[in-house]
Amino acid sequence: MSSNILQASPYAHVGIGVNGIMLQVCFALIPATAFGFYLYGWPSIFLFAVTIISAVVTELLSLHWLKQPWYRILDGSALLTAWLIAMTLPPWAPWWIGVLGAFFAIAVGKQLYGGIGQNLFNPAMLARTALLITFPLQMTTWVLPAPFGTETALTFQQGLAITFFSADIPDALSGATPLGDLKTSLTLGVTASEFIATEFSYIQAILGFTPGSLAESSEILILLGAAFLLWRKIITWEIPVALLSTVVVLSGVMYIVDNTSYAEPLFHLSSGGIMLVAFFIATDPVTAPISRLGKVVFGAGCGLVIFIIRTWGGFPEAAAFAVLFMNGFTPLLDRYFRPRPYGRSAKGEPLPLPTQIELAREVNNLK
């Protein structure tokens, strides 16, 4: 026996490590991301690459400064964080948006809190919010899809110019997200139902052809990835179901009350980053509650905040704010919602002892 350091039991392991989890989540994001690349062409690919590289460099520097072993980089968490940031950025944003976002997420959002597992807030959403507040113009410059193979598609050089040399975006290609559009239409006196009937196509929205962030607009591909994660048991149903059903119920009630100023539930589900947030971001284990009930409350809270800000707030989309807001409640939710231990009541008291008569009755029933 070569080792002198004895390990306590168990001497068996399921075989999946932290990097296994992170890489599977990244794998689940591939379809939506690839579709984003197709829609928005070279600039989106450059922005994505810059964001990932910046995150990896930031992570390595942070580990060095914090005297952590360098191989922590291999856990894949920096890759996943950067991936999620890139997916939620405007696809033709300049390169430094990606660099700053990645740096903020990794250095401030994660390592300043003590590294992986210690952060209170979702690093990707923290970075996105910081960027939105600091650079509102760049963070809300949306473009119409210009897929590869179509006339509007950019060449490699044009792409480089957009991402790295702040070239002007052609006027013909600038657009607005449906959520932003709706907000503007409502102020112009167009009713919500008119807007949806004339300006909006569900098929296009669900497939992802509406203007939006780099890779969050295709609900169907996000759901595909989500199905994979649910199947691999990396995420559970509680948060997404609670989040989405809260949005559906709230928007449904408001729509029934007044369909001129409130959009119907399906519009909410098919717009913005709600699917990505519900399945990939709110489910981030580090910043979500532990217990099942806690997760339900957390998801419902996210849904509530999303709906409130989308409907009455100053921003067209609110998923990042909602997640950060509820992240703050996670420690509290963990404190009050705990699973019931075996042999104890929900309050933690031992279960009452059964009487002999009860037991006898049970045995007789079994026979």
Added chain:
Amino acid sequence: MFKKFANWAKSRGGVHPIGHKEKSAESAIRPASLPDMLYIPLRQHAGASAIPIVNIGDKVAKGQLIAVAPTEVSAPVHASSSGTVKEITDIVAPHPSGHTAPAIVIKTDGEDRWFDAGKIEDPFKTPPLELADKVAQAGIVGMGGAIFPAAVKLKQGAKHEIKTVLVNGSECEPYLTCDDRLMREKAEHIITGARLVRYILQAYRVVIAIEDNKPEAIKAIQAAAAPFGSIEVHIVPAKYPMGSAKQLIQWVTGREVPAGARSTSVGTLVHNVGTIFAIYEALMLGRPLISRVVTVAGAAINDPGNVEARIGTPISHIIDECGGYSKPPEQIIMGGPMMGMPVISDNAPMIKGATGILAFSEEEMPSKNQSPCIRCTSCVKACPMGLLPLEMASRVNAEDFDSADDYGLKDCILCGACAYVCPSHIPLVQYFQFAKGKQAIAKDAKKKMEYTVNLSVAKQNRIEEEKAAKAAEKAAKKAARQKASQARKAKSKPAPTSAPESTKEESNEQ
């Protein structure tokens, strides 16, 4: 059907580790050859060490009592073959610390001669408590690894009304197949043993629970149980830790054992099939527990299988019975991989609770590269007790044991399901064992402290009492003297009747 569904909904957590049972499950139990030396530890059970009753140089026969149990919650030890007592000394014991423990060393004479202890005429006509005593005398302990004296459970059970005797044949630990083989090969004896236990406890029914990954054991037990109406065979799903008493009781009866209570409180008594077989041998054949079936497996073993080995046989001797090592083992484990303990040397002997001897190669050992918790809650989902291992671990890390208790440490059964799934490879069980150890030390210290305080208070009281008594004596003498002088002074006057009373009052005041 509905009941089964309800059970699925109720039964929580658990993991499905790879079985690795195929190799050892397929070959019949092999009797191990007689070793030259037997090293029989005096403590192979929960409770105090047994006390030797033989001297160096004594000749002993197989099955002869060589050490007695000092308390009720302890077990006697018997010679597992005939020979001469060579030494009574400390040996390398099967304990993770590598500490030594007292043992009786017997040089075997090769005759393997039985000690005639006599057997019971008809156990089913003997008073139950007498049978329970016989089980105690046979030194039988929980053979599933719990090593709690079996007779104590029987006697406790006899005090309660036991509805169900639950025979635990689920054997949920990976690699282990000793119970599986025992059920296949000794089904009838196990049934007789189960009937004996039922008779001792006067229980309503016997349920034999077997995991669905042992179809042949199920078949054998079903066939052997068929003639007896009150013996049911329950097929339970293969899932770790199904063999844990609490989880098995919940599965079979639908009831949870209340926290802090025993299985008997829900009318159930659980015994492992190995224990039941030992009870059969003790009561029907009059043989004490001197050998057991043990699974020898792991990638470092040439020919994995099940061996019936005498208690006290060196591990290396048993491994030789299975073709020896195929490569240098990275770690030897006694018990299963999920809850077993590391053994630092293969010179350590077999004990009553050893379900397996596993020699793991380097590739079989899990990674030791620990990384920070990412709160993925895999451990929460795996925990069969519904606890929060990640919260418990972070509290233990901060040495805040009370808070860890609050998050479930007090209910933890140390099954290791959490550490098995932890993607960060955090040695959660090590944390919890450490915490429980510290708690036990603190509890002991508190007890000691209370004892010391009680003693000093008692001393204080005693001193005061003595003082009071002395003072009273003095006062009494004084009074007597006064009385005497008064009597002398007033020679003719009669003594006042109130005098003794007033003295009494005075002494009382003091």
